Amino acid sequence: xxxxxxxxxxxxxxxxxxxxxxxxxxxxxxxxxxxxxxxxxxxxxxxxxxxxxxxxxxxxxxxxxxxxxxxxxxxxxxxxxxxxxxxxxxxxxxxxxxxxxxxxxxxxxxxxxxxxxxxxxxxxxxxxxxxxxxxxxxxxxxxxxxxxxxxxxxxxxxxxxxxxxxxxxxxxxxxxxxxxxxxxxxxxxxxxxxxxxxxxxxxxxxxxxxxxxxxxxxxxxxxxxxxxxxxxxxxxxxxxxxxxxxxxxxxxxxxxxxxxxxxxxxxxxxxxxxxxxxxxxxxxxxxxxxxxxxxxxxxxxxxxxxxxxxxxxxxxxxxxxxxxxxxxxxxxxxxxxxxxxxxxxxxxxxxxxxxxxxxxxxxxxxxxxxxxxxxxxxxxxxxxxxxxxxxxxxxxxxxxxxxxxxxxxxxxxxxxxxxxxxxxxxxxxxxxxxxxxxxxxxxxxxxxxxxxxxxxxxxxxxxxxxxxxxxxxxxxxxxxxxxxxxxxxxxxxxxxxxxxxxxxxxxxxxxxxxxxxxxxxxxxxxxxxxxxxxxxxxxxxxxxxxxxxxxxxxxxxxxxxxxxx
Amino acid sequence: xxxxxxxxxxxxxxxxxxxxxxxxxxxxxxxxxxxxxxxxxxxxxxxxxxxxxxxxxxxxxxxxxxxxxxxxxxxxxxxxxxxxxxxxxxxxxxxxxxxxxxxxxxxxxxxxxxxxxxxxxxxxxxxxxxxxxxxxxxxxxxxxxxxxxxxxxxxxxxxxxxxxxxxxxxxxxxxxxxxxxxxxxxxxxxxxxxxxxxxxxxxxxxxxxxxxxxxxxxxxxxxxxxxxxxxxxxxxxxxxxxxxxxxxxxxxxxxxxxxxxxxxxxxxxxxxxxxxxxxxxxxxxxxxxxxxxxxxxxxxxxxxxxxxxxxxxxxxxxxxxxxxxxxxxxxxxxxxxxxxxxxxxxxxxxxxx
Numbered sequence: 033x034x035x036x037x038x039x040x041x042x043x044x045x046x047x048x049x050x051x052x053x054x055x056x057x058x059x060x061x062x063x064x065x066x067x068x069x070x071x072x073x074x075x076x077x078x079x080x081x082x083x084x085x086x087x088x089x090x091x092x093x094x095x096x097x098x099x100x101x102x103x104x105x106x107x108x109x110x111x112x113x114x115x116x117x118x119x120x121x122x123x124x125x126x127x128x129x130x131x132x133x134x135x136x137x138x139x140x141x142x143x144x145x146x147x148x149x150x151x152x153x154x155x156x157x158x159x160x161x162x163x164x165x166x167x168x169x170x171x172x173x174x175x176x177x178x179x180x181x182x183x184x185x186x187x188x189x190x191x192x193x194x195x196x197x198x199x200x201x202x203x204x205x206x207x208x209x210x211x212x213x214x215x216x217x218x219x220x221x222x223x224x225x226x227x228x229x230x231x232x233x234x235x236x237x238x239x240x241x242x243x244x245x246x247x248x249x250x251x252x253x254x255x256x257x258x259x260x261x262x263x264x265x266x267x268x269x270x271x272x273x274x275x276x277x278x279x280x281x282x283x284x285x286x287x288x289x290x291x292x293x294x295x296x297x298x299x300x301x302x303x304x305x306x307x308x309x310x311x312x313x314x315x316x317x318x319x320x321x322x323x324x325x326x327x328x329x330x331x332x333x334x335x336x337x338x339x340x341x342x343x344x345x346x347x348x349x350x351x352x353x354x355x356x357x358x359x360x361x362x363x364x365x366x367x368x369x370x371x372x373x374x375x376x377x378x379x380x381x382x383x384x385x386x387x388x389x390x391x392x393x394x395x396x397x398x399x400x401x402x403x404x405x406x407x408x409x410x411x412x413x414x415x416x417x418x419x420x421x422x423x424x425x426x427x428x429x430x431x432x433x434x435x436x437x438x439x440x441x442x443x444x445x446x447x448x449x450x451x452x453x454x455x456x457x458x459x460x461x462x463x464x465x466x467x468x469x470x471x472x473x474x475x476x477x478x479x480x481x482x483x484x485x486x487x488x489x490x491x492x493x494x495x496x497x498x499x500x501x502x503x504x505x506x507x508x509x510x511x512x513x514x515x516x517x518x519x520x521x522x523x524x525x526x527x528x529x530x531x532x533x534x535x536x537x538x539x540x541x542x543x544x545x546x547x548x549x550x551x552x553x554x555x556x557x558x559x560x561x562x563x564x565x566x567x568x569x570x571x572x573x574x575x576x577x578x579x580x581x582x583x584x585x586x587x588x589x590x591x592x593x594x595x596x597x
Numbered sequence: 598x599x600x601x602x603x604x605x606x607x608x609x610x611x612x613x614x615x616x617x618x619x620x621x622x623x624x625x626x627x628x629x630x631x632x633x634x635x636x637x638x639x640x641x642x643x644x645x646x647x648x649x650x651x652x653x654x655x656x657x658x659x660x661x662x663x664x665x666x667x668x669x670x671x672x673x674x675x676x677x678x679x680x681x682x683x684x685x686x687x688x689x690x691x692x693x694x695x696x697x698x699x700x701x702x703x704x705x706x707x708x709x710x711x712x713x714x715x716x717x718x719x720x721x722x723x724x725x726x727x728x729x730x731x732x733x734x735x736x737x738x739x740x741x742x743x744x745x746x747x748x749x750x751x752x753x754x755x756x757x758x759x760x761x762x763x764x765x766x767x768x769x770x771x772x773x774x775x776x777x778x779x780x781x782x783x784x785x786x787x788x789x790x791x792x793x794x795x796x797x798x799x800x801x802x803x804x805x806x807x808x809x810x811x812x813x814x815x816x817x818x819x820x821x822x823x824x825x826x827x828x829x830x831x832x833x834x835x836x837x838x839x840x841x842x843x844x845x846x847x848x849x850x851x852x853x854x855x856x857x858x859x860x861x862x863x864x865x866x867x868x869x870x871x872x873x874x875x876x877x878x879x880x881x882x883x884x885x886x887x888x889x890x891x892x893x894x895x896x897x898x899x900x901x902x903x904x905x906x907x908x909x910x911x912x913x914x915x916x917x918x919x920x921x922x923x924x925x926x927x928x929x930x931x932x933x934x935x936x937x938x939x940x941x942x943x944x945x946x947x948x949x950x
Contacts, residue, residue, distance in 0.1 A: 489679045495669070497747070596731075
């Protein structure tokens with residue numbers, strides 16, 4: 033009736049093109065996927081905490097029971113204590129190491145850098161196993177620790193090993209972004225070395241230090257493998273979740289402990305994000321990068337320091353490797369391959385290793401496609417701000433969620449008979465989905481950063497030339513981002529190989545993974561075979577990373593000729 | 598003048614900020630129009646709205662009689678060049694220029710021929726096999742221009758295309774783009790904050806400020822007869838003298854009264870600002886009884902190269918004037934000297950204060 037309303041009086045605004053619509057649908061699909069991978073399982077976990085065994089709503093009864101049980105509540109305090117002590121040790125150690133890598137002239141700097149990263153390729157039970165060999169009841173050096181490595185002492189030492197590379201990576205980045213002119217100015221003003229350190233170096237790396245502390249704290253508090261292997265009677269939150277769920281089949285209490293575990297992790301994550309947001313403007317485009325000049329005393333000190341730390345890292349890895357080759361520790365030290373015949377220790381034998389490889393390959397391929405296409409859709413979809421905001425939030429969520437908590441949520445969500453996705457339960461697919469979901473955030477951040485560095489007008493140019501946006505994606509965006517895409521794939525592969533916490537609740541006899549098998553074997557008391565499986569995992573992830581570096585060096589030189597001036 | 602592009606009542610808001618406020622504009626076919634203004638004046642937003650890259654809040658855009666207001670960029674007819682060049686770094690120059698041709702099933706040979714033609718057109722016949730990173734900034738911008746022209750768009754949009762280049766390259770490219778545009782006759786809109794660029798290249802200039810159009814006119818009109826104090830100030834150098842309009846054709850500045858052209862829109866007694874360009878201050882051959890004669894003292898003399906910029910003072914009036922080197926030599930002008938100058942009434946612009 034009212035023609036005017038449909039006429040030109042109405043504010044004319046640009047209609048979304050068919051492409052825009054397709055991209056928006058993609059964003060919606062991504063939101064749905066992320067919701068399934070992370071959001072809904074967490075929700076299921078949260079709900080479970082308010083139910084009894086039969087699924088009836090009981091309000092806060094489980095939480096009340098939790099805080100009324102000293103044994104459980106004690107674990108929370110233990111977790112905090114271990115995490116705090118480990119952080120206080122790792123961060124200064126990593127700071128010195130990163131300082132040596134960036135501000136001193138070291139011989140074979142690349143070697144020290146490489147050694148510091150080795151722990152990343154290992155499942156977290158490896159340092160635990162190595163420590164048992166070294167300091168356990170039958171260890172070489174048990175006298176040093178009074179034979180008592182099980183408990184807090186052992187956990188802290190293993191965590192320091194396990195978290196060290198993460199802290200070094202963050203602090204190296206923080207210390208590398210320094211403006212040489214600030215140091216020249218300080219020198220010109222006659223400031224003492226200590227004053228320069230306190231007024232220039234430390235403030236510059238401040239955010240890096242906070243960030244490293246938060247990351248280490250989260251890693252320790254959420255890690256499961258170390259405490260499982262070497263915790264002894266020293267209970268922490270992560271082992272409690274496992275015991276409640278696997279040991280006592282008390283899912284509701286497991287959910288409650290999971291929520292308690294989620295809290296500090298989410299808090300540390302939030303602090304880290306807030307800090308990183310401030311970091312952005314620290315280094316201007318006109319800054320002059322700092323290149324250290326040789327200085328004998330300093331360089332000698334840091335070389336010795338790096339050698340000591342590197343020897344520490346290598347001896348833990350080396351101990352695990354040696355232990356895996358020994359016939360009967362410590363009585364018969366002759367070498368044997370017997371511990372690598374896994375079928376003697378675990379029903380799955382080598383199958384669990386091949387399961388891991390299959391799982392890691394799927395996570396690396398399907399996961400990378402999802403992460404990169406997802407980041408691209410979130411960045412490049414025109415308009416649709418609210419939905420993109422939702423996706424952005426969902427993409428950040430996994431970082432704040434400990435693997436155990438996510439895995440537990442998966443049980444509740446995917447195992448529910450009413451869930452149409454129920455068929456995924458106990459398949460290889462659910463392990464892949466879980467792993468991609470668990471490690472989604474870092475890949476998403478990496479991809480987003482890379483996409484932001486590309487000229488934002490490429491899509492506008494394509495539109496003006498009537499070239500569909502997906503063609504520009506395939507012909508321009510993907511080739512430009514290829515190195516980053518490979519980084520993401522390797523990251524997912526390595527993490528899929530080493531992760532224990534999240535998948536421990538989700539495997540079936542047919543899909544058992546190597547890291548889980550190692551844990552089971554260790555639980556059964558055959559430390560040598562568990563060490564052997566850990567060594568196989570380390571060698572595999574390190575080999576893949578090595579191949580990546582080689583490819584980067586030789587293959588991309590040719591494929592990416594356009595980067596040369 | 599047939600209107601090639603008709604912009605009507607275009608408004609664009611970003612939250613509380615109004616980037617374009619009820620803008621209307623016509624662009625004729627084959628015309629070269631420059632949007633000129635300080636940063637944040639809305640000129641780039643206007644260009645992006647015309648391209649469909651920024652949806653307008655309200656208003657309409659018609660191109661060649663077709664209402665394109667609600668069409669996405671891909672269904673409008675334009676080529677675009679950005680300040681950042683936006684060349685695809687992983688594609689060769691040939692592939693960049695042919696990027697929009699490949700999808701149109703021209704056939705391989707026809708595409709190659711067209712690319713060669715375009716590269717010759719922008720003066721880079723041999724650059725086809727190179728990658729963008731191997732070219733200089735000026736060369737990259739030529740490739741971007743060739744890419745934008747490849748599909749023979751009806752409208753060429755240039756978003757500050759010269760701003761990222763060296764001064765020398767910028768000057769040369771100015772002429773080349775202008776010559777190319779004349780030769781091809783493609784209707785062109787260029788955004789710039791550089792008034793000299795706008796004055797030398799445009800057929801017409803659209804001066805913008807705070808989301809509204811201050812004036813549309815030929816470079817001569819904009820320079821000689823600025824419509825507002827903002828345009829007078831933004832384009833070229835200008836003396837601003839505060840005073841009172843005594844009569845429609847007389848303005849009093851302190852103790853001095855100056856004749857001016859009759860002012861229609863302003864009431865007698867209104868506070869006004871009288872404007873005169875430094876080069877319009879006359880010194881030589883002043884006839885007896887010349888209007889607006891002032892005796893001034895030269896308080897300062899800045900050497901600028903081809904000419905000198907003199908600071909003059911007559912009582913409360915202070916103004917600058919551009920004197921050629923010849924004039925300085927002939928009249929022996931130096932700091933502290935006194936001389937007579939005249940402010941021609943037809944060069945005096947009066948604006949409400």
